Structures are given as structure tokens and as C-alpha cells.
Amino acid sequence: MKILLVEDEPKLASFIKKGLTSEGYDLTIAYDGQMGLSLAQQQPYDLLILDVNLPLLNGFELCRRVRADYPHVPIIFLTAFDSLEDKVLAFEAGADDYLVKPFAFQELLLRVRALGRRQQAAEAVRHVLSLADLELNLDAKVVTRAGQRIDLTTKEYALLEYLLLNQGRIISRVAIAEHVWDVNFDTNTNLVDVYVSYLRKKLDRGFSPKLIHTVVGMGYVMRAE
Amino acid sequence: MKILLVEDEPKLASFIKKGLTSEGYDLTIAYDGQMGLSLAQQQPYDLLILDVNLPLLNGFELCRRVRADYPHVPIIFLTAFDSLEDKVLAFEAGADDYLVKPFAFQELLLRVRALGRRQQAAEAVRHVLSLADLELNLDAKVVTRAGQRIDLTTKEYALLEYLLLNQGRIISRVAIAEHVWDVNFDTNTNLVDVYVSYLRKKLDRGFSPKLIHTVVGMGYVMRAE
């Protein structure tokens, strides 16, 4: 689980990092609010631990800005004062939890675990996407159908991953083009169609049930039926 | 938002109930662990607030048993002692938060709001129009009736979406033509009628009650009756 810690006291920061790392978490430290914001916007973290008093950008403001991009990411605040007013501010800014310094490391660990548990369920299925007897392993980037390995090219894989992430949802060609090819204009080509065709040949031909379905006028959808 | 409070001190219980009710929450009180478990199993609550020391079944055990049925329901513990050991037990049992008595009501309210926000967010991304047992998922562009998927063409879907957005209202053919076909003149055709007919065949034929109704001389209306 990827955690971002934003804390300007180097000693406390490295103490926390050591502790959580040894518990198997993947933790990055930012030493001021700007750095924290920049990191948080670059990639999604599973959990944010924010000091309230930070140089350049305080924790509350940072929290608000991050929440604009990632409304669901769990956030824990660390603060030096145990004032109700601060708590109100923290929760209003969108905090999920709140710890007053000094705290026992065990305390922090409990909070991290509690918030992590939320993600866990989603995380567990995030390593392997599956639909009927089709499996896509996100780590190994290996795809199998009925236990049989299927070799895909880079683009084919990217397309399949996107479609499987949205299984059951009808996805438009434009949405596919944006996510798989990073084009946000109408290319006026049948690129998407061609790759769906490739995928069908490899995934559906010779297997049952068919998993890739066309919805005329709307796009494509993956479902077992 | 439906909350279940399990607390054996009547005075504290009614204090909490009064406070949260005035904040617009729908709160039920259970006075012992058994009663709490029985209620929690009967219907899903959006949030559980559990005292740790309860007659018949203690809070930790209650938490575990409820989590077996509802793994994601947020749970807040109330306890009389501020011991780290208790916190460990609470979080291991699956708690999301923890309050030590006595606490300011404001404190509890903050926690309730923070945990409620979670649910809300999950709810908000579920863009669903519904009428009786008919559901239209705007995100996935999938329509179901009585749990059974119904495949619609683009125009049929657009028409249904418009009608459902205006459910209960009588919509004229002209208004439909404008919104679904982007024509703002009288085309002198029975296009709308034809598509309503298509929808009826797919949505209403074989189901009850009928949802699409004709209002002679005025247009169409969707309602359950």
C-alpha cells in the first residue's frame, strides 16, 4: 500500500517511515506542503498522513486541494494541539482521522490499518482482473483464458485492461481512445475497432461465452453471458 | 442516514439520540448486545455506534459478528477507558473509529460525519434513475427491469433517459422530438410514437406494472401505477 507522509520534522518523519516500512507499507516523505501537493497530484496514493503545520502550504489547505482530485483517498492528520477547534477544521477539510502529537507508534499503525482495510477489498481484486474464465494479472501483465495463456501486444493489453476495469459498463470509443491512446480528439479513424477486433480474435475466438460485446451506436462492453 | 446505537446507559443513549436526530440522522437504540446484533442483522445500517461494555454480548464480539454479514459498514466504538490495549482490540475487531467517554458531543458528530461522507461519496457516483423495478444506470448506460438486463439501441436509450428524467411529468411529442432528435419543428411524422412503441415492447411487455402511459392529446408520461 502506497502512503504519502507530509511532515517537516525530519526526525519524526523518518521515525514514522521506518515503522511503517517495516510493517510492509510503501511510504514516501514530503517535507513541505508544496512538495506534498505536487507528489499527491502526480500519482494516486492509498493513504495520506499530513502534518497540520507545514511550510508553504498548511495541512488543511493541502487536504482540500488533494481532495479535489482524489475525493476518496483516506487522510490522517497529525497535530501538536488537542483542540476541538482544530479537529473541526480537520474534519471539515475532509479528514478521516486525527492524531495528537506525541502519539505512540502503535496508535498510528492502528489508524493506518483501519483505513487501509477499506482499500484492501478493492486492492485485492486490483491485482487480478477477471471475468468468467478470463484472467488478467496486473502485476505480471499476463492474460489467461480457461487457464490457457494468451499473448497480447502492448496496445492490446492496455485496451483489455481498460475494458476489464470497466466490465459491465458500456464504454464509448472516445473514452477508449482517451485512455488507451491518450488522444482527446476525434481521430476519425477506426483504430479502436481494429484493436477490439484483434482482442476478439485472441480472446473470444474458440471460447465460450463471448466476453466482448458491441453496443451499436454506443461503444463496447465486456460481460459474461 | 440510518444509525444503530448500542448503549446500555439510558441517559447517554438518549442524549446521543437527541443530538444526532436533531442533526437529521435516523437513529435507533439497542440496549444490549443481543438486541443490537438482532437489529443489525435484520436490516443494513449506514453506521454503527457500539459501547464496548455491553450486557449479554460485548461490543467487540458484536462488531465481529456484524462484520461477518456487512464487511463495509462503518463502526465507531465508545469506551470508558483510554487504554492502548482496548484500542488495539477495537481496531482488530474491525472498528473504524474510537471515542473515550466522556466525550464532547461535537467529537462524536465529527466522527459520524466523516464516516458518513464515505458512504455518500460511494452513493454519489452511482448515477441511477429508477422507477419501480426499472433502473437506468447513467454511468454504465445499462438498463434493467426486475434485475434483468434490457438491451436498448441508442435512440431508445436516449428516449428512455429523457422520459425517466421527467418521470411523473407529461411530456409532449414536440418536447421529446426536440430533446432526443434535436429537431425543433413539427416533422409531421410518427417517429416518436414508433420509438415509444419500441420501448414499450422491451420494457413493459411481460412486466407489471406498465410504466409508459399515453395521455391522449398531450403526450406520454412514465409512472408506476
Add this chain to the structure above:
DNA sequence: CTTCGACTAGCAGGATTTTCATGGGCGCGG
């Protein structure tokens, strides 16, 4: 009671749009 007109339901098939599969060009790395 009958007729008439206004209105609606639903079908059928040709017109139109959308999708599929294939062949081939291009560029890159072995």
C-alpha cells in the same frame, strides 16, 4: 344507432448508419 374525424399502436421494408474483417503501408529493432 351510425358515422365521422382526431388520435394512437404497431408493422414492414427500404434507406441510412455503424461495425467488422482484411489487406497493406510504415517504422523500428534484431
Add this chain to the structure above:
DNA sequence: CCGCGCCCATGAAAATCCTGCTAGTCGAAG
């Protein structure tokens, strides 16, 4: 150079869309 992955273009095939038509309903007028 060769093979492979990537992308474009084309025509055939399929699905959808729309028009025109018939049949049916209902109420009011004769």
C-alpha cells in the same frame, strides 16, 4: 533485410433508423 507491432483505408455485412401504411380506439355530431 525481416518480422512484428502499429495504424489507415476499404468494401461488405449487420444493425438501426425512419417513412408510410393499416388498423384500432374513442368521443362527438348527426
